[in-house]
Amino acid sequence: MKTLIFALKKISGAIVTIFAIVIANFVIFRVSPGDPIRMMFRDPRVSAEALQRMRVKFGLDKSMWGQFVDYFKQLMHGNLGFSFWQKRPVLDVIGDRIVQTLILVVTALVIATILGIILGAISGWKSGSKTDRTILSVSLVLYSVPTFAMGILLLLVFGYVLLIFPLGGISSPASGFTGFLYAKDVLWHMVLPAFSIVLWYVGEYILLTRSSMVEVMDQDYIVTARAKGLRESVIMRKHALRNALLPVVTLSGVNFAFAIAGVIEAETVFSWPGIGRLTYDAVMKRDYPLLQGIFLIFAVSVVLANLLVDLIYSRIDPRIKTGAAHD
Amino acid sequence: MKNEKKLFFRVLILMVILLFSTSALFAGGKKEGAAAPVQAKKAVSNARFNVGFTSEEAISTLIPDESWQYVEMGCIFWPLVYDQLWIMGPAPDYKPIPMLASSWETKDHQTWIFHLRKNAVFHDGVPVTAEDVAFTLKYLPKSDPAWEFPDTDCKSIKVIDKYTIQFTLADKHGGDYPPVYWTPILPKHVWEPYKDDMHSFDNSQAIGSGPFKLKEFKSGQYIWLERNDSYWGNKPNVGTVVLKTYGNSEAEYMALKKGEIDMIGYNSIDPLALKEFKGVKGVDVRIDPGITIDWLSFNLHKKNAITDVNVRKAIMYGIDTKRLISVAFLGYADPADSFMYKELPDHDPNLPQYTYNVDKAKSILAASGYKDTDGDGIVNDPKTGKDVVFELLGPSDWSIEVKMITLIKEQMKDIGIGIKPKIVDLDTFYDFWYAPDKDEFDIAIGNEEPGPHADWIWEFARSWNNGGEGWNCAYYNNATFDNYLDDMTVQSDMQKRKADLFKMQEILSKDLPYGFLVRYKSINPIRVDQFTGYTSTMGGVSTWINPWSYFNVKPVQ
Numbered sequence: 001m002k003t004l005i006f007a008l009k010k011i012s013g014a015i016v017t018i019f020a021i022v023i024a025n026f027v028i029f030r031v032s033p034g035d036p037i038r039m040m041f042r043d044p045r046v047s048a049e050a051l052q053r054m055r056v057k058f059g060l061d062k063s064m065w066g067q068f069v070d071y072f073k074q075l076m077h078g079n080l081g082f083s084f085w086q087k088r089p090v091l092d093v094i095g096d097r098i099v100q101t102l103i104l105v106v107t108a109l110v111i112a113t114i115l116g117i118i119l120g121a122i123s124g125w126k127s128g129s130k131t132d133r134t135i136l137s138v139s140l141v142l143y144s145v146p147t148f149a150m151g152i153l154l155l156l157v158f159g160y161v162l163l164i165f166p167l168g169g170i171s172s173p174a175s176g177f178t179g180f181l182y183a184k185d186v187l188w189h190m191v192l193p194a195f196s197i198v199l200w201y202v203g204e205y206i207l208l209t210r211s212s213m214v215e216v217m218d219q220d221y222i223v224t225a226r227a228k229g230l231r232e233s234v235i236m237r238k239h240a241l242r243n244a245l246l247p248v249v250t251l252s253g254v255n256f257a258f259a260i261a262g263v264i265e266a267e268t269v270f271s272w273p274g275i276g277r278l279t280y281d282a283v284m285k286r287d288y289p290l291l292q293g294i295f296l297i298f299a300v301s302v303v304l305a306n307l308l309v310d311l312i313y314s315r316i317d318p319r320i321k322t323g324a325a326h327d
Numbered sequence: 328m329k330n331e332k333k334l335f336f337r338v339l340i341l342m343v344i345l346l347f348s349t350s351a352l353f354a355g356g357k358k359e360g361a362a363a364p365v366q367a368k369k370a371v372s373n374a375r376f377n378v379g380f381t382s383e384e385a386i387s388t389l390i391p392d393e394s395w396q397y398v399e400m401g402c403i404f405w406p407l408v409y410d411q412l413w414i415m416g417p418a419p420d421y422k423p424i425p426m427l428a429s430s431w432e433t434k435d436h437q438t439w440i441f442h443l444r445k446n447a448v449f450h451d452g453v454p455v456t457a458e459d460v461a462f463t464l465k466y467l468p469k470s471d472p473a474w475e476f477p478d479t480d481c482k483s484i485k486v487i488d489k490y491t492i493q494f495t496l497a498d499k500h501g502g503d504y505p506p507v508y509w510t511p512i513l514p515k516h517v518w519e520p521y522k523d524d525m526h527s528f529d530n531s532q533a534i535g536s537g538p539f540k541l542k543e544f545k546s547g548q549y550i551w552l553e554r555n556d557s558y559w560g561n562k563p564n565v566g567t568v569v570l571k572t573y574g575n576s577e578a579e580y581m582a583l584k585k586g587e588i589d590m591i592g593y594n595s596i597d598p599l600a601l602k603e604f605k606g607v608k609g610v611d612v613r614i615d616p617g618i619t620i621d622w623l624s625f626n627l628h629k630k631n632a633i634t635d636v637n638v639r640k641a642i643m644y645g646i647d648t649k650r651l652i653s654v655a656f657l658g659y660a661d662p663a664d665s666f667m668y669k670e671l672p673d674h675d676p677n678l679p680q681y682t683y684n685v686d687k688a689k690s691i692l693a694a695s696g697y698k699d700t701d702g703d704g705i706v707n708d709p710k711t712g713k714d715v716v717f718e719l720l721g722p723s724d725w726s727i728e729v730k731m732i733t734l735i736k737e738q739m740k741d742i743g744i745g746i747k748p749k750i751v752d753l754d755t756f757y758d759f760w761y762a763p764d765k766d767e768f769d770i771a772i773g774n775e776e777p778g779p780h781a782d783w784i785w786e787f788a789r790s791w792n793n794g795g796e797g798w799n800c801a802y803y804n805n806a807t808f809d810n811y812l813d814d815m816t817v818q819s820d821m822q823k824r825k826a827d828l829f830k831m832q833e834i835l836s837k838d839l840p841y842g843f844l845v846r847y848k849s850i851n852p853i854r855v856d857q858f859t860g861y862t863s864t865m866g867g868v869s870t871w872i873n874p875w876s877y878f879n880v881k882p883v884q
Contacts (some may be wrong), residue, residue, distance in 0.1 A: 039754045041392070043473040044761035045786075045797030050472065086388055087526055096546075108850045153575055160581040167578045167587060173549035174375070174542070271382055271574035273547040281387065284754055 014307045021299040025292045036286035081289030090293035101274030105259045108197035116205020124213025143203030150197045151269030165192045167270035193270040212244035253309035257302035344813035374882040375567040379579040379588040385572040389475035389530040392471045399593035402871040409511030409535035417875045418864040421779040436499040436819045443490040449514045450540040457492040462515035470525035473560035498819035506858040564881035589854040598657035609856030617847030618776040618866030626763045628802035633769045637695040638838040644688035645742035655730040659848040665832045666784045675829040678836045688742040706743040716745030720768035763802040778872045803840035
């Protein structure tokens with residue numbers, strides 16, 4: 001019963017958050033400078049009548065409230081609207097790009113999480129040692145370098161000097177590859193953008209895992225395990241790391257959602273045709289429906305990831321749902 | 328302790344192995360991606376010409392609106408895939424060259440007859456006929472204002488026979504070029520269902536009749552074109568053209584240096600990047616006269632001192648153009664004084680010159696009552712007593728112009744005028760710049776690429792109250808200018824037309840709705856180890872007036 005009440009509370013909180021985001025999404029883009037209809041034409045000689053026709057076509061002739069009601073009705077029917085810029089349904093436009101982003105983000109985050117946990121655990125376990133200091137320094141540097149700068153550096157080293165990887169894109173242009181060859185080609189193009197994301201996130205995971213490890217190392221159960229004569233590697237893996245992983249689980253869930261939104265820089269530098277690059281273009285074109293659609297997906301994925309983490313967390317650590325952890 | 332050390336080193340080794348094994352795994356892929364063009368170039372008929380664009384320059388759809396005229400990749404893609412009735416030839420003459428039309432005739436410069444080639448076919452095998460031209464002229468200008476020009480504004484269109492079309496323009500079409508400039512001829516059988524809303528058709532097959540045909544379009548990634556072997560005219564020397572998108576200009580420059588692309592698709596490179604290409608094996612750098620002219624638009628709709636022509640004159644005398652050129656362009660630009668390029672016969676060589684002269688600028692201001700009454704270094708407006716401070720608008724995307732704004736701000740201090748830079752994104756800039764009545768700027772730095780045949784550029788100065796709203800980004804009104812402009816547009820006597828153009832330039836130079844600053848030089852690095860036959864025009868080897876490089880390049884033997 002407690003679990004059900006806990007889950008219901010979290011779900012209702014998520015619904016309220018998403019509703020608030022829908023409103024914010026709608027308002028924010030409309031108060032930014034620039035007229036989307038004028039931008040749609042680009043030619044400044046467009047007549048007032050033509051502008052008005054387009055305003056009517058896209059419902060921009062209505063009051064803000066009228067536009068919001070239309071938008072909300074559409075949303076309830078699962079319709080995200082029609083892109084001003086691409087002249088296609090928003091869902092189609094996003095659908096074309098989201099897969100590329102998911103492939104990139106999931107691959108990068110899985111690698112970053114595994115590497116970050118291993119290196120963070122070693123660093124925390126050997127806190128104060130040379131190994132710890134080296135890992136800590138490297139992770140701080142990686143965490144501080146902006147993805148954009150790291151991307152350019154990777155392109156320069158691996159794409160230009162060493163000639164190992166391509167300078168951008170998702171596949172070799174005009175290759176005619178299909179099937180396995182195409183998949184291999186995409187993987188080859190994905191190495192550098194994924195690596196740039198890995199390098200950024202791995203630092204974060206290392207730092208978090210390390211600090212958790214340092215905390216649990218002083219716990220009684222670790223002392224007990226040592227007193228029992230268990231090997232250090234067993235204590236680290238089976239006793240310390242398991243407990244230290246709780247905050248990492250939280251971060252992984254939230255990071256996944258944020259990474260989809262935060263991949264803009266990597267996609268821009270590496271010309272990866274995903275949702276990040278689409279967001280940048282949609283902002284430039286003041287494509288309200290597309291922006292609303294993209295940001296709604298970003299927001300929903302963050303909220304859902306949070307909700308999922310909360311629910312999983314309550315299974316892993318029962319103190320959460322009883323509130324004992326705060327007592 | 329030893330175990331952790333071991334684990335640590337194992338992880339490190341794993342990472343290194345991972346990286347190198349990935350490289351090894353994809354070593355084959357590298358060859359496919361980078362070396363294939365080189366291999367292909369051995370055979371003339373299959374040679375692949377690779378051209379780079381940045382993401383901002385790439386088209387995201389094949390819809391014929393912004394993708395044709397306002398996006399760099401579109402300016403190249405459309406003329407390669409779609410034939411026009413005629414095309415402007417390369418430098419130095421820029422003569423009209425028959426394309427789909429083998430000849431044309433007119434008696435009064437208002438009614439025109441075009442005779443079409445009988446052997447031209449669209450990429451799907453359907454012959455090009457007068458019906459297609461009539462369809463294009465009737466519906467394309469209605470689809471988007473980007474297609475509305477006086478030379479396509481037809482009162483009547485008559486298909487005389489399968490290969491002959493006659494149309495009567497709303498007004499006479501003057502000058503020595505025929506009408507219907509830079510207009511793709513669309514296949515009626517493809518577009519007819521969408522004739523009333525051409526934006527609703529995604530045009531995914533892009534059926535044209537041009538020398539190249541579309542093989543594959545991947546939005547935001549690349550356009551793959553193949554030579555049209557059924558083309559009526561001279562076939563291109565390369566089998567494939569790939570227009571590839573890069574995330575930024577740094578990646579694009581690296582791609583050219585390593586041979587992944589052979590040419591940069593549109594814009595001149597930044598002068599700062601020039602040294603990167605010097606000494607690179609297989610790369611030559613061409614420097615051509617530019618096509619882009621930068622100018623200041625003074626917003627005459629504002630209710631402040633910018634409407635005083637003496638203030639505008641003082642500003643122009645206060646700008647050290649030579650310094651702008653040496654600092655912002657590293658010397659790769661020339662001073663400009665008109666919309667007309669100096670080497671063209673229609674350029675008036677006797678225009679008043681606003682040569683940098685701080686004392687003269689100050690004396691003009693003082694004589695007009697602008698004095699620093701509060702001792703803050705900024706002159707005060709004699710009407711309001713307020714400091715004369717102007718907002719100078721520019722787009723963040725144009726790094727050179729942003730540098731110029733910074734320099735102009737410093738130079739204006741010397742004559743006692745304050746400048747507040749207002750830097751916005753490019754789309755917002757255009758939104759503000761083309762709407763001076765919104766009062767979003769006092770001065771704006773803008774540019775255009777008129778080219779050698781550019782009657783349209785003078786519309787920037789047509790009176791706002793006489794149909795100029797749209798391109799007029801100064802809120803300028805001058806009926807005398809309009810009279811000369813109207814006459815020039817319809818004038819077929821070239822001497823009279825030239826006299827009109829001289830008068831128009833003189834008026835603009837005196838009234839100063841626009842203050843002309845500089846003309847870019849075009850800096851184009853090209854791979855000469857792979858291809859020869861690049862064609863230069865003003866603006867370089869690949870610009871909106873120049874598809875010739877694509878038609879003419881051939882592999883190095």
